[in-house]
Amino acid sequence: xxxxxxxxxxxxxxxxxxxxxxxxxxxxxxxxxxxxxxxxxxxxxxxxxxxxxxxxxxxxxxxxxxxxxxxxxxxxxxxxxxxxxxxxxxxxxxxxxxxxxxxxxxxxxxxxxxxxxxxxxxxxxxxxxxxxxxxxxxxxxxxxxxxxxxxxxxxxxxxxxxxxxxxxxxxxxxxxxxxxxxxxxxxxxxxxxxxxxxxxxxxxxxxxxxxxxxxxxxxxxxxxxxxxxxxxxxxxxxxxxxxxxxxxxxxxxxxxxxxxxxxxxxxxxxxxxxxxxxxxxxxxxxxxxxxxxxxxxxxxxxxxxxxxxxxxxxxxxxxxxxxxxxxxxxxxxxxxxxxxxxxxxxxxxxxxxxxxxxxxxxxxxxxxxxxxxxxxxxxxxxxxxx
Amino acid sequence: xxxxxxxxxxxxxxxxxxxxxxxxxxxxxxxxxxxxxxxxxxxxxxxxxxxxxxxxxxxxxxxxxx
Numbered sequence: 523x524x525x526x527x528x529x530x531x532x533x534x535x536x537x538x539x540x541x542x543x544x545x546x547x548x549x550x551x552x553x554x555x556x557x558x559x560x561x562x563x564x565x566x567x568x569x570x571x572x573x574x575x576x577x578x579x580x581x582x583x584x585x586x587x588x589x590x591x592x593x594x595x596x597x598x599x600x601x602x603x604x605x606x607x608x609x610x611x612x613x614x615x616x617x618x619x620x621x622x623x624x625x626x627x628x629x630x631x632x633x634x635x636x637x638x639x640x641x642x643x644x645x646x647x648x649x650x651x652x653x654x655x656x657x658x659x660x661x662x663x664x665x666x667x668x669x670x671x672x673x674x675x676x677x678x679x680x681x682x683x684x685x686x687x688x689x690x691x692x693x694x695x696x697x698x699x700x701x702x703x704x705x706x707x708x709x710x711x712x713x714x715x716x717x718x719x720x721x722x723x724x725x726x727x728x729x730x731x732x733x734x735x736x737x738x739x740x741x742x743x744x745x746x747x748x749x750x751x752x753x754x755x756x757x758x759x760x761x762x763x764x765x766x767x768x769x770x771x772x773x774x775x776x777x778x779x780x781x782x783x784x785x786x787x788x789x790x791x792x793x794x795x796x797x798x799x800x801x802x803x804x805x806x807x808x809x810x811x812x813x814x815x816x817x818x819x820x821x822x823x824x825x826x827x828x829x830x831x832x833x834x835x836x837x838x839x840x841x842x843x844x845x846x847x848x849x850x851x852x853x854x855x856x857x858x859x860x861x862x863x864x865x866x867x868x869x870x871x872x873x874x875x876x877x878x879x880x881x882x883x884x885x886x887x888x889x890x891x892x893x894x895x896x897x898x899x900x901x902x903x904x905x906x907x908x
Numbered sequence: 909x910x911x912x913x914x915x916x917x918x919x920x921x922x923x924x925x926x927x928x929x930x931x932x933x934x935x936x937x938x939x940x941x942x943x944x945x946x947x948x949x950x951x952x953x954x955x956x957x958x959x960x961x962x963x964x965x966x967x968x969x970x971x972x973x974x
Contacts, residue, residue, distance in 0.1 A: 538961055541961065542961065545957055564964075566964065584966065815964050816921070816923065816962065816964065819961055819962050819964075820962065822961075823958060823961060823962075841921075841923075843919070843921060843964075845919075850919075850920065852920075852921070852922075893939075894920035894921075894922060894934060894938065894939020894940075895922075895934050895935075895936055895939050897922070898922045898925060898926075898934065898939075
């Protein structure tokens, strides 16, 4: 097969598709377009090891130059795709170039949300890219009071890292429980308690009304209950939206992600992988979009298979992990609101436990709190309707 | 095919054990990877390739002819 594969997005998803295609014998040209100037790097360490300064930046890079050279792919870095013409099978870049393809893989990831009143104040950060991680780290080294807006996975990890660097940290979220969307209330409460134990002020259930500034630099966060959190560094971690702006007018269906069938196919010859992809999960019987590192790779492997002619639905059990302080939390499955925890080894609240999340007595997720083997054992008890 | 694992990089995600249980296992105490078979047969090549790709820590290396 010597068809031309164009991958838009040169992060772990795009890279994995390219590598898997080569392994599976695709000999034709592969081009990867990346908006950032960097070679492919890994994002999970940005809020942890890189931000903490435990790793040199180079360790976040997924492959070295020799490995990328061996791939025999063309990397077009520091360029954005601006428009897709799916009919003509062409992608326009921001330098005016037009790239043709036989098969297109959309792997453009996410764009972090901004606060409507974020304005141009200095000291207000978001974290998605390596450059943003570098800027945030540099500022953390001189800041005193940090406010993290958004208590999801990213916000909690940044709060933990900042706290371990010795800063005063306040974690704010209008949702009453930290990581509620990922963990539900019972497990979320344990993570909230972990942060409180480490000295983070957890202000959940109260909204953000605005930011205050002095001399062009942020000085605090005003909350909707009238209180104010002093802060010379603010991190906005209020989630992200799929990076689909460039697909407007392409004819593809965009609905909180690139809408794909159960094969991760958005249109003839067009696939989507990773955070940007919303696909029909046959086993769960619904439309799913996942924002986690494991899914990106699994989905990229599935898409490479599909490009090479396989015809199988993509039906993963979602998996994500988070490292905060001395806790590694691993979740297989999804924890819906109202799920109840059932201990499998140890007890929730202990320093190490494995548990199942259950809904109506049915196990829907396996949970490991500092228990990597326990979570794998619990995972085997997840009921998998086939 | 020769497989190597790096326990310093490993984060105990267990993805390798899921796709290639004949080759990889996890230590009881901390979940770090252990190698059951450092020279698996070629019929396991695809599974080991997938394990190496899935590893979030790039802790799995493999050498040998495709």
